[in-house]
Amino acid sequence: GAVVSQHPSRVICKSGTSVKIECRSLDFQATTMFWYRQFPKQSLMLMATSNEGSKATYEQGVEKDKFLINHASLTLSTLTVTSAHPEDSSFYICSALPLLAGAAGGELFFGEGSRLTVL
């Protein structure tokens, strides 16, 4: 099946630093990728929709200057958490929509997630 890879899977950083998380579709091209955030024992909350070659669309309440999203190619989207603080500690998951996705379900493929801990 289709594979989406996230890197790093775990990252620990100091408060005030920036952290970049990569989301790659390994065997398909994706014009659209989604970034989710999941706090412990909670659900996935959509942060933004990333479209190749254009600006990301952020959900209400998500700071675009803090969570920079770049979708520079059809196989890579990056999320940069700028000036990270302890409250940004969370599990970040990306998902990718294949370029040739049909109308049926199941085409949205998720990465393994990246656990960010800000000290």
Place this chain on the structure above:
Amino acid sequence: AQKITQTQPGMFVQEKEAVTLDCTYDTSDQSYGLFWYKQPSSGEMIFLIYQGSYDEQNATEGRYSLNFQKARKSANLVISASQLGDSAMYFCAMREGLQGAQKLVFGQGTRLTINP
């Protein structure tokens, strides 16, 4: 308003028994898709089953089936013959519109524990 509601924070089931995980949704769209995902402790989201709003028959995938009751706006997941490996978080999700570019909205999740 909550679009996807999962009212069971936790479920405990004996191995080999069937289990039903509840999910209700709210939408004014005629076209939508309903999904169930499994999230083990490792964190990855594993797609289980999909039901389109126009699908007349309930979706089935192996031991998973989706009990779709459109008038009641419910999309319960049924797992038959549960196994220890089924222990995980389960999320119901909805996509408004049938085209894939629409975002998924997730429910709160249900933690399923299978006892030996």
